Amino acid sequence: MVFAGRPSRPASHLVLASGGRAPAYANSRAFSSSLPRNKERLVILGSGWGGYEVLRAIDKERWNVTMISPNNYFNFTPLLASCAVGTLEFRCATEPVRRYSPEVVAYQAWCDHIDFRQKRLQCMPATPPLSFETKSAPKADATTTQFPGTGTPFTLTYDKLVIAVGAYSQTFDVPGxxxxxxxxxxxxxxxxxxxxxxxxxxxxxxxxxxxxxxxxxxxxxxxxxxxxxxxxxxxxxxxxxxxxxxxxxxxxxxxxxxxxxxxxxxxxxxxxxxxxxxxxxxxxxxxxxxxxxxxxxxxxxxxxxxxxxxxxxGLLVWSTGLAPNPLVQSASDVKKDLKTSSIITNDHLNVLKEDGTPYSDVWAIGDAAMIEDARLPATAQVANQKAKYLTKKLNRLVKDKDSPKPFEFHNQxxxxxxxxxxxxxxxxxxxxxxxxxxxxxxxxxxxxxxxxxxxxxxxxxxxxxxxxxxxxxxxxxxxxx
Ligand SMILES: Cc1cc2nc3c(=O)[nH]c(=O)nc-3n(C[C@H](O)[C@H](O)[C@H](O)COP(=O)(O)OP(=O)(O)OC[C@H]3O[C@@H](n4cnc5c(N)ncnc54)[C@H](O)[C@@H]3O)c2cc1C
The missing domain is CATH 3.50.50.100 (FAD/NAD(P)-binding domain)
Incomplete structure (x- = not known):
């Protein structure tokens, strides 16, 4: 079966069912999305401080943008503590991803696997299953409160990829x-x-x-x-x-x-x-x-x-820092920090392969990534500045213009x-x-x-x-x- 990202346009880009993860994805559905006017497909993973800023500022006229995130909203994290006690209402701390559709295609789904060589993503819906779907998804780690996702996995291809999947809560394996x-x-x-x-x-x-x-x-x-x-x-x-x-x-x-x-x-x-x-x-x-x-x-x-x-x-709130996102942890053929398992990028934010050479079409930003030899704090400030830098770069790239200088963090x-x-x-x-x-x-x-x-x-x-x-x-x- 073929799904079209934008059903009103004819499908022109077909991806065969994935063979990447044999048992779980053997029956993954083929997925297709039209590429109007041969625009390159930019896929953004994650709708947090990094991903949402790219989504917001990217030139949607020139890029064919797809957002994959288990949340169909952006979380304004600095206001969450206020929401937790009622100083603010919950909707003050969110922004909808759908604000940018239909210009942007968005799927509420987890990306479970990245095949950097084939430029393919295996994704799992983060929506409850339809009654006729019987397969169950792999359980998400309990350190995330997200719906683990069940249903039929699907595969997407990309021309350019932005990884902004953030990190999970650290528990240091303390039982309970x-x-x-x-x-x-x-x-x-x-x-x-x-x-x-x-x-x-x-x-x-x-x-x-x-x-x-x-x-x-x-x-x-x-x-x-x-x-x-x-x-x-x-x-x-x-x-x-x-x-x-x-x-x-x-x-x-x-x-x-x-x-x-x-x-x-x-x-x-x-x-x-x-x-x-x-x-x-x-x-x-x-x-x-x-x-x-x-x-x-x-x-x-x-x-x-x-x-x-x-x-x-009566209530225990646990906030002891960050643990790596399972997608990042399981990613192969990328260079990772030994201590934090973050993806290592160069100072233009390109993801580095294990041998240290950059992927020219994959970038990583936010809590999931760090620049080689430049440890910056895992904050919204850093994620947002990296996203702004990267968007500028992508908006120039699509016009065949030179890239900006290497990323520089301005501590505010x-x-x-x-x-x-x-x-x-x-x-x-x-x-x-x-x-x-x-x-x-x-x-x-x-x-x-x-x-x-x-x-x-x-x-x-x-x-x-x-x-x-x-x-x-x-x-x-x-x-x-
Ligand atoms: C309560 C709280 C308060 C904070 N206050 C501040 C502050 O005041 N100032 C500051 O600078 N920083 C603050 N931070 C830190 C800041 O929120 C993070 O550094 C920032 O969110 C990192 O941005 P990110 O885009 O990397 O990740 P996130 O914002 O965490 O976003 C990650 C996104 O990826 C999605 N995702 C996860 N897994 C997958 C997957 N497999 N496939 C697709 N999508 C996936 C998630 O659903 C989410 O949408 C705070 C954090 C918290 C929790």
């Missing part, structure tokens, strides 16, 4: 984490966390519950003292000390926020003085920080800490919200001496304006400040459904 902890990588995670917080309070409010059980239910644990863990703790603190105090007056005295990290301090990438400021603020706000603590295993409702023994919790500093309308801002590594460290309310204003400015669509530029304002006036919404 995947099963009993929440991650915060996606808007679905934010929704699950918000539901669980409200559930804990409603459970603790039942007349049959003892105070000991209340204390257990309202112990909110966070493992990982990086910016994500810190910002979530800060947002949760704000929720507990505003709406929760007002609407569950007898309960907040049982509530506690505890943050664990194996490192001797939190926020490792920030300047020492800013870390001290954040730690002092957390201490004053009643957030307990347990550094140099080791979580050994997690069971339903309790974690086991080497230095403390059994710690009961780091920001973290620490609660109670305070933030920290660190630009000390940028070589700029003006306002290179800031704390408190001014840093908070910078934090909010930075994320407001980075918000992509006009719709979200209206929605985000509107929800900030509405929730400031009326309080966060505590309904659970």
């Amino acid at each position: 984490v995947k099963e009993h902890a929440h991650f915060l990588k996606d808007v679905k995670d934010a929704r699950a966390i918000r539901t669980r917080i409200l559930e804990c309070f409603e459970q603790a409010n039942q007349p049959t519950i003892s105070d000991v059980e209340r204390r257990k239910l309202l112990n909110f644990c966070i493992v990982g003292g990086g910016p994500t863990g810190v910002e979530f703790a800060a947002e949760l603190h704000d929720l507990l000390h505003t709406e929760m105090e007002r609407h569950y007056p007898g309960l907040t005295r049982f509530a506690k926020i505890s943050m664990y990290d194996v490192a001797p301090q939190i926020l490792g990438m920030f300047d020492e003085s800013l870390v001290k400021y954040a730690e002092k603020t957390f201490k004053r706000d009643g957030i307990s920080i347990f550094t140099s603590h080791h979580v050994e295993r997690v069971e339903p409702g309790k974690l086991f800490v080497k230095e403390q023994g059994e710690v009961p919790f 500093g780091s920001l973290a919200y620490i609660g109670n309308w305070k933030a920290i801002y660190d630009r000390s590594g940028t070589g700029n001496n003006v306002m290179n460290k800031e704390t408190g309310r001014l840093a908070w204003l910078l934090w909010r304006s930075a994320y407001f400015t980075m918000t992509l669509s006009v719709r979200n530029k209206i929605l985000v400040p509107t929800y900030w304002f509405l929730n400031w006036i009326f309080g966060r919404d505590l309904t659970r459904f």
Whole structure:
């Protein structure tokens, strides 16, 4: 059977059923998509900070663009902690991929295998199966909360490929984490966390519950003292000390926020003085920080800490860094970093083969990739700048113009919200001496304006400040459904 990417146009580009992964894909359906006016086919894998920026800015008149991503939206990750406690509504933190169709063909699917030699991609739908489809897909790793995808795999070809599949959450193989902890990588995670917080309070409010059980239910644990863990703790603190105090007056005295990290301090990438400021603020706000603590295993409702023994919790949020994406991990004939398994690129962002020579038509950006001998942080800032550089390059390439100079990262500093309308801002590594460290309310204003400015669509530029304002006036919404 032949599927046409754009059914209205005649199919002219047929790919035979894949033989790449014999057992799982032997019956994979042939796939075809028309190539209007012989435009080259650019396939983008992933709709995150890297992939979505390429999708947004690529010259769609000159490229035949296909987006493959298990999400049909882009996640504005810096706002997820706010969404997880109701400071913002979930749709403020997403942008739809479909905004660019029909100019762009998009499939909600996982890319499971890249054949660099044949320029083929094996993909698995990330949508629920139709009732007549009986085959089940390989299970996705539980560190992602995505629907694992079932149904009939398909194969696509590309002329140029952008790999922007990001990374997964790291668990360090601590037993029970995947099963009993929440991650915060996606808007679905934010929704699950918000539901669980409200559930804990409603459970603790039942007349049959003892105070000991209340204390257990309202112990909110966070493992990982990086910016994500810190910002979530800060947002949760704000929720507990505003709406929760007002609407569950007898309960907040049982509530506690505890943050664990194996490192001797939190926020490792920030300047020492800013870390001290954040730690002092957390201490004053009643957030307990347990550094140099080791979580050994997690069971339903309790974690086991080497230095403390059994710690009961109502909610556990796990944010201990990044693990390689399985697609990247399984990719062969590409050079990879020994420590992180990231794909290694040259400074023009071309993926390197195992022998170190570049693929001229494959690029990798974002958390899935690193430039040879130039380790940059795994941040939205880096992913976005690489995507902008690459789009410029592709838009020149399609007009047969010279490529721009090698990629250069311009560090704009780091920001973290620490609660109670305070933030920290660190630009000390940028070589700029003006306002290179800031704390408190001014840093908070910078934090909010930075994320407001980075918000992509006009719709979200209206929605985000509107929800900030509405929730400031009326309080966060505590309904659970
Ligand atoms: C809660 C949170 C807050 C953050 N805050 C900040 C911040 O304030 N500032 C900052 O600079 N950075 C921040 N980051 C880090 C930043 O979000 C990441 O560095 C950035 O998302 C990396 O972009 P990416 O495009 O590489 O990957 P992602 O944005 O993770 O996107 C990867 C995409 O690939 C898709 N995908 C995965 N597997 C496949 C596959 N097999 N086939 C096809 N598609 C696939 C995913 O569904 C997703 O759409 C934050 C991260 C989190 C989780």
